[in-house]
Amino acid sequence: MSAITETRRDSLLEAMVRVVGRKGYQATSVADVIEEAGTSRTTFYKHFDDKHDCFLSAYDMLVERVFDTIVAECDGEQPWLSRVRKGLATLIGIFAREPELARTAVVEVAVAGAEARQRHWDAVARFTEFLEDGREELDPGGELPKHISVMATGAVSGLIFDELVAGRTANLPSLMPDLLFAMLVPFIGPAAATEEMRRVVQAT
Amino acid sequence: MVARSQRERLLDAAVDVVAAKGYGATTVADLTKEAGVSRTTFYEHFKDKEACFLAAFDTAADVLARRIGAAFETEEAWPDRVRAGLAALLESLAGEPQIARLALVDIGSAGPQAQRRYRAALQRMTPFFDEGRDFAPGGRRLPANTSRMVVGAVTGLVSDEIEAGRADRLPEMLPEVLFASLVPYLGPAAAANAVGER
Numbered sequence: 001m002s003a004i005t006e007t008r009r010d011s012l013l014e015a016m017v018r019v020v021g022r023k024g025y026q027a028t029s030v031a032d033v034i035e036e037a038g039t040s041r042t043t044f045y046k047h048f049d050d051k052h053d054c055f056l057s058a059y060d061m062l063v064e065r066v067f068d069t070i071v072a073e074c075d076g077e078q079p080w081l082s083r084v085r086k087g088l089a090t091l092i093g094i095f096a097r098e099p100e101l102a103r104t105a106v107v108e109v110a111v112a113g114a115e116a117r118q119r120h121w122d123a124v125a126r127f128t129e130f131l132e133d134g135r136e137e138l139d140p141g142g143e144l145p146k147h148i149s150v151m152a153t154g155a156v157s158g159l160i161f162d163e164l165v166a167g168r169t170a171n172l173p174s175l176m177p178d179l180l181f182a183m184l185v186p187f188i189g190p191a192a193a194t195e196e197m198r199r200v201v202q203a204t
Numbered sequence: 205m206v207a208r209s210q211r212e213r214l215l216d217a218a219v220d221v222v223a224a225k226g227y228g229a230t231t232v233a234d235l236t237k238e239a240g241v242s243r244t245t246f247y248e249h250f251k252d253k254e255a256c257f258l259a260a261f262d263t264a265a266d267v268l269a270r271r272i273g274a275a276f277e278t279e280e281a282w283p284d285r286v287r288a289g290l291a292a293l294l295e296s297l298a299g300e301p302q303i304a305r306l307a308l309v310d311i312g313s314a315g316p317q318a319q320r321r322y323r324a325a326l327q328r329m330t331p332f333f334d335e336g337r338d339f340a341p342g343g344r345r346l347p348a349n350t351s352r353m354v355v356g357a358v359t360g361l362v363s364d365e366i367e368a369g370r371a372d373r374l375p376e377m378l379p380e381v382l383f384a385s386l387v388p389y390l391g392p393a394a395a396a397n398a399v400g401e402r
Contacts, residue, residue, distance in 0.1 A: 110312035151384040154360015155353035182353040189391030
């Protein structure tokens, strides 16, 4: 693929993320995406079979971008607690800055069919793995339940989903203390998680 | 077979067809065919496919909420109440895997209105967990959103299993689901203890 072709493909993917976040997946047409990207119909169909095909690629790109940013921000942070705090803050920062991306990533992906949902689950599973390091640090005896990280990501994504569906994306950063509590509490319990929450409130 | 109203047949059809084809691919024609009713009859009861699907969801959510509530009331101490409520939820979902898919997976794929309805239905579970604030030492100082976090943790665990086609094995998840519900209030050690009792 030549550099120009690749750039055009990327702008179509970026356009798909924005338009779907704005209009919803069902209401989005290929024409909308072309217009947003400023490319031709021919260019679109050179790269993608249809809207769904383009959406799946756009979703993959979105997930990579979010993860790259998170990893760049908090890779190597020690201990586990500060890594989680920083990772979560980075994610919430991205969502608050790019509300259209947030809606596409969390809410609209469910509308785009089974394959898209699978990609969403895979992305959540990567967050889950990220949390699993806490098990080694906090639970050398291996007493925590097997699915503890799924509980933590479930609690966090439930809260985020509610804010996005209610159209309160800008409000997400103020929810940071609660999100951190939700993420940590299965691992360290309410007293310690509340303490971590207070530290975030003081820092902001 | 017990005679069911045309409306009930359409609701059952929505559950079966959406479970088989997914919401996006389901048409009104699929629903009328499955229910054995005419197109005219369909439109006497529902404005469109979405309205029929949402009515099926509401029915499923009401049944689940009633079963959870009834089971919850059979016990005295809060951790036992939560255990009973969750056991009823998991057994209901395992017994009717198509309802489980509709209520926890397909509902998310049916657009903005369905997603709001889904979140609202989940909020009905929060009072069960909010009782933990009075039960747990220091429970009053927990974040106001604690019960919503629990609902998220529980639905995360349950939806994972349903999406993976293991709805029938949901009752085996009770220890983990119970742990997830108790841990924000009691902490990991006490939650694990409460799960281990009985």
